[in-house]
Amino acid sequence: MKSASPVWFSPGVRRRGIVAALMATPVLPALAQFRVEVSGVGLTQMPIALVPFRDEGSSPQKISAIIRADLERSGRFRGVDPGSEVMDETTRPDMSGWRQRSADSLVGGSVTRLSDGRFDVRFRLWDVVRNQDLGGLGYVVPQADLRLAAHKIADYIYEKLTGEKGVFSTRLSYVTKGGGRYTLWVADSDGENAQAALGSPEPIISPAWSPSGTQLAYVSFESRKPVIYLHDVATGRRRLLANFRGSNSAPTWSPDGRNLAVTLSRDGGSQLYLISASGGEPRRLTQSQSIDTEPVFSPDGSSIYFVSDRGGAPQIYRMSSSGGEVQRVTFNGNYNVSPSISPDGRWLAYVSRIGGAFKLQVMELASGNVASITDSSEDENPSFAPNSKLIVYATRQGGREALMTTTLDGKIKAALAGKGGELREPSWGPFQR
Structure with missing residues (x-):
């Protein structure tokens, strides 16, 4: 041949x-x-806290973990341990507590399984340093698109915090x-x-x-x-x-x-x-x-x-x-x-x-x-x-x-x-x- x-x-x-x-x-x-394994330490990584999304246990995909891995893999972010904190997209967080944990930004959200089998995924992004709400979005998606929704959330966060377009989706x-x-x-x-x-x-x-x-x-x-x-x-x-x-x-x-x-x-x-x-x-x-x-x-x-x-x-x-x-x-x-x-x-x-x-x-x-x-x-x-x-x-x-x-x-x-x-x-x- x-x-x-x-x-x-x-x-x-x-x-x-x-x-x-x-x-x-x-x-x-x-x-x-x-399995995604991130290694290495960048010089200018932004500390971000991703609180596990409310009720994400009802989803076959752990949305917050996918977002965290996306952001860390980009080299621009490092995760801050959220501990046992509980919040969703409607929560008004205590910024002083997150500043003490050295978080510059914060993400909370929720995953709701709808009666038709689809999932309602919502989130909100906060600038901890400036005590500012940076907005959020919601996606209603079939189970097959849960990962895509997580990637789109990571894209939103990446662009808001870096000014550059994200590539996770x-x-x-x-x-x-x-x-x-x-x-x-x-x-x-x-x-x-x-x-x-x-x-x-x-x-x-x-x-x-x-x-x-x-x-x-x-x-x-x-x-x-x-x-x-x-x-x-x-x-x-x-x-x-x-x-x-x-x-x-x-x-x-x-x-x-x-x-x-x-x-x-x-x-x-x-x-x-x-x-x-x-x-x-x-x-x-x-x-x-x-x-x-x-x-x-x-x-x-x-x-x-x-x-x-x-x-x-x-x-x-x-x-x-x-x-x-x-x-x-x-x-x-x-x-x-x-x-x-x-x-x-x-x-x-x-x-x-x-x-x-x-x-x-x-x-x-x-x-x-x-x-x-x-x-x-x-x-x-x-x-x-x-x-x-x-x-x-x-x-x-x-x-x-x-x-x-x-x-x-x-x-x-x-x-x-x-x-x-x-x-x-x-x-x-x-x-x-």
């Missing part, structure tokens, strides 16, 4: 658009639920292999509530979200060669995008959702092409004798970053999204792959081989300064959160594959670890429009 792998990638390490090791490594089935996608079967999953931003979008006996690689969050592009080997499909997340319907002679791989969406940059070998070696999201004849972007692959657009759509070995070893380059002159971006080390650009355009995340270890790097594009932000050695496939404040990536932890999120400084990490599950190729979805 033909592989989508450029020859210069290490066969023992998976990369976006690369399949050799994905097929070779036996993997246990993923569980639909993960966004989604992740990733791929697992188990029992000879590959599965493409869509999950909450914390890795929980995973739903199978596609299953196949052949490899599925390189999932990439559309800007609207309604579609996933991915590469399937069910035709015994790499072929690109577009998959509607809500309905499960899909359509073929690219099945040209040779390899069709590494799809990435333009910011307007009209086109995708892809890697095709239809005219010989692996080169970059632009193809309409509705299909049709692709337009070639690179004209090199080298391997050009792993394209990603800049947020404004004006540039494409990609990996090429045109300098003798894989490095990250940039060019206009219409093609033309190419500029080298990475210079530290002789092996840099898997580029991901933050939605605010400030940061480039990528994986670098350093002394035999594959480590996540973050570059500030304006200055060119690079920081290595992990202590692991098998990092893969970084993908930014839509607010540019977190990165999800795959790695190996304790001898097992896992997904991790990290702040850009590497100080706060959260492991999304399935018990017996192996996870790879994560992609963080956009804000819902």
Whole structure:
């Protein structure tokens, strides 16, 4: 079977658009639920107290715990023990007591099971320091949407207290292999509530979200060669995008959702092409004798970053999204792959081989300064959160594959670890429009 792998990638390490090791490594089935473990201490974490919601024991989801984990995973908050305090969204709290506990903010709420089986979830946020009511909301949701309600509450709190948009109600996608079967999953931003979008006996690689969050592009080997499909997340319907002679791989969406940059070998070696999201004849972007692959657009759509070995070893380059002159971006080390650009355009995340270890790097594009932000050695496939404040990536932890999120400084990490599950190729979805 033909592989989508450029020859210069290490066969023992998976990369976006690369399949050799994905097929070779036996993997246990993923569980639909993960345990979130937050580690690290940030320098400017805001202390927040989340009192257990009144009657949340009647709910199959512990709303306050989900909110607390979301906020702590962001790296911007640390939890304050609420003790045995009892309150809900109607309570006027004693701020002096909470100030003595060193809480800067406070959240209380309630969960009420309605007669039709739905749940009424309400909350209120308080600024303890200023003794100010920061408002609240209520959601009436079916049981299946309780976690989404909790994530939306966390988004509200995050935005009110930081001035930035929260990402907790966004989604992740990733791929697992188990029992000879590959599965493409869509999950909450914390890795929980995973739903199978596609299953196949052949490899599925390189999932990439559309800007609207309604579609996933991915590469399937069910035709015994790499072929690109577009998959509607809500309905499960899909359509073929690219099945040209040779390899069709590494799809990435333009910011307007009209086109995708892809890697095709239809005219010989692996080169970059632009193809309409509705299909049709692709337009070639690179004209090199080298391997050009792993394209990603800049947020404004004006540039494409990609990996090429045109300098003798894989490095990250940039060019206009219409093609033309190419500029080298990475210079530290002789092996840099898997580029991901933050939605605010400030940061480039990528994986670098350093002394035999594959480590996540973050570059500030304006200055060119690079920081290595992990202590692991098998990092893969970084993908930014839509607010540019977190990165999800795959790695190996304790001898097992896992997904991790990290702040850009590497100080706060959260492991999304399935018990017996192996996870790879994560992609963080956009804000819902």
